[in-house]
Amino acid sequence: MTHVFHRNPKVSLKTAVNGKGIRLFDSDGKSYIDACGGAAVSCLGHGHPAVIEAIKHQLDTIAYAHTSFFTTQVAEDLADFLQKKAPGNLNHVYFVSGGSEAVEAAMKLARQYFVEIDQTERRHFIARRQSYHGNTLGALAIGGNAWRRQPFLPLLIEAHHVSPCYAYRDQLSSESEEQYASRLARELEDKILELGPSTVAAFVAETVVGATAGAVPPVKTYLQKIRAVCDKYGVLLILDEVMSGMGRTGHLFACEEDGVVPDIITIAKGLGAGYQPIGATLCTDKIYDVIVNGSGFFQHGHTYIGHATACAASLAVQKTIQEQNLLANVLQRGEQLRGELHQTFANHPHIGDIRGRGLFVGIELVQDRESKKPLDPALKTHARIKAQAKENGLLVYPMGGTIDGRLGDHILLAPPFICTEADISDIVGRLSDTVSQVL
Numbered sequence: 207m208t209h210v211f212h213r214n215p216k217v218s219l220k221t222a223v224n225g226k227g228i229r230l231f232d233s234d235g236k237s238y239i240d241a242c243g244g245a246a247v248s249c250l251g252h253g254h255p256a257v258i259e260a261i262k263h264q265l266d267t268i269a270y271a272h273t274s275f276f277t278t279q280v281a282e283d284l285a286d287f288l289q290k291k292a293p294g295n296l297n298h299v300y301f302v303s304g305g306s307e308a309v310e311a312a313m314k315l316a317r318q319y320f321v322e323i324d325q326t327e328r329r330h331f332i333a334r335r336q337s338y339h340g341n342t343l344g345a346l347a348i349g350g351n352a353w354r355r356q357p358f359l360p361l362l363i364e365a366h367h368v369s370p371c372y373a374y375r376d377q378l379s380s381e382s383e384e385q386y387a388s389r390l391a392r393e394l395e396d397k398i399l400e401l402g403p404s405t406v407a408a409f410v411a412e413t414v415v416g417a418t419a420g421a422v423p424p425v426k427t428y429l430q431k432i433r434a435v436c437d438k439y440g441v442l443l444i445l446d447e448v449m450s451g452m453g454r455t456g457h458l459f460a461c462e463e464d465g466v467v468p469d470i471i472t473i474a475k476g477l478g479a480g481y482q483p484i485g486a487t488l489c490t491d492k493i494y495d496v497i498v499n500g501s502g503f504f505q506h507g508h509t510y511i512g513h514a515t516a517c518a519a520s521l522a523v524q525k526t527i528q529e530q531n532l533l534a535n536v537l538q539r540g541e542q543l544r545g546e547l548h549q550t551f552a553n554h555p556h557i558g559d560i561r562g563r564g565l566f567v568g569i570e571l572v573q574d575r576e577s578k579k580p581l582d583p584a585l586k587t588h589a590r591i592k593a594q595a596k597e598n599g600l601l602v603y604p605m606g607g608t609i610d611g612r613l614g615d616h617i618l619l620a621p622p623f624i625c626t627e628a629d630i631s632d633i634v635g636r637l638s639d640t641v642s643q644v645l
């Protein structure tokens with residue numbers, strides 16, 4: 207009998223007792239390669255000495271001070287680091303405790319911005335059907351996962367959805383990438399026009415889709431075309447990089463790869479790498495100045511914003527990534543990972559697509575490659591792969607269920623940035639064994 211209910215009591219789970227580098231160990235002494243970092247969180251692996259030292263030092267000095275009384279040097283330093291690294295003039299950082307909180311802050315920032323400039327009609331959020339933005343009510347409202355939303359529909363604010371950028375299934379064979387991107391941008395424009403441009407606050411999208419479909423990057427120029435549509439109608443662009451940001455794709459901010467600067471960006475998971483719960487919402491000078499010169503401050507807040515120990519852990523994580531040039535490793539190992547997956551599964555009838563950027567890689571499973579028909583959901587292939595991989599000492603993040611009204615099974619790989627060439631080959635070998643055992 208378990209007394210925690212943050213997990214399914216019907217599923218028996220081993221107890222994790224130790225973590226070192228890319229490996230986790232359970233109470234039976236079994237070791238697992240953490241090839242997904244939980245949910246793309248543990249980007250530095252486990253038990254990193256520099257991060258542990260920084261946390262200890264922070265606890266010895268000041269663990270926590272409420273932000274209405276004090277700031278802390280470590281929160282200021284982390285904000286300076288993020289501001290210097292962020293593209294464009296995303297110069298202002300609001301620290302929270304995780305991804306959903308970062309998205310809530312983004313939505314409220316967008317709304318307050320329009321209230322300050324007297325465009326109070328702007329209240330609509332448009333997002334994409336294939337998306338996950340968190341489980342708090344605002345984030346859940348804009349997310350596209352029908353199953354997660356369903357029981358809570360009466361509690362959710364009205365949100366609007368357009369098609370995702372999902373080239374594997376939706377780009378027509380008669381269409382170039384550019385034409386596909388233009389079609390999607392037109393769909394967003396039509397939605398804005400349908401709602402009335404003066405009523406739309408923001409368009410929200412994950413730069414690279416994560417939890418709903420296993421690392422789906424946008425086609426080239428998609429985000430640029432979306433940015434142009436938003437600008438045309440004064441709609442803010444919010445990019446959610448809670449999963450894809452902080453180096454996961456090989457750049458600290460994934461949108462750098464698309465040449466686009468949003469008005470607001472959210473980050474979390476890799477920011478603290480699991481050593482402490484932390485997220486952040488960054489906004490541009492335009493939004494910050496309007497709010498500060500208007501009512502004076504962002505009308506929001508949580509008890510643990512800017513938590514000093516969380517900021518210390520995060521600063522140590524980010525310094526380590528920079529000092530060890532780990533983003534170069536992310537790009538190199540990511541190429542290797544996708545290359546080896548393509549080679550291993552070149553003739554596999556059920557591996558439909560292998561995609562992603564950096565060490566953020568998705569594999570889509572199908573009945574057959576030709577028709578791309580999804581596997582029968584009753585088979586719960588994703589769950590069987592997760593269980594079998596665990597048996598084989600490998601942790602992968604599986605997904606299945608209704609996505610954009612369609613069904614599919616996916617596997618997400620998000621190994622730590624410290625992975626070596628041999629680690630990547632080990633991951634692919636164990637995954638190959640797992641897929642042969644299950645399919």
Ligand code: PMP
Nearest residue numbers: 304305306338339340417448449
């Ligand atoms: N946005 C995205 C893109 C995510 O992937 C997630 C978590 N999977 C969230 C928001 C919510 O983050 P959290 O679980 O930390 O609240």
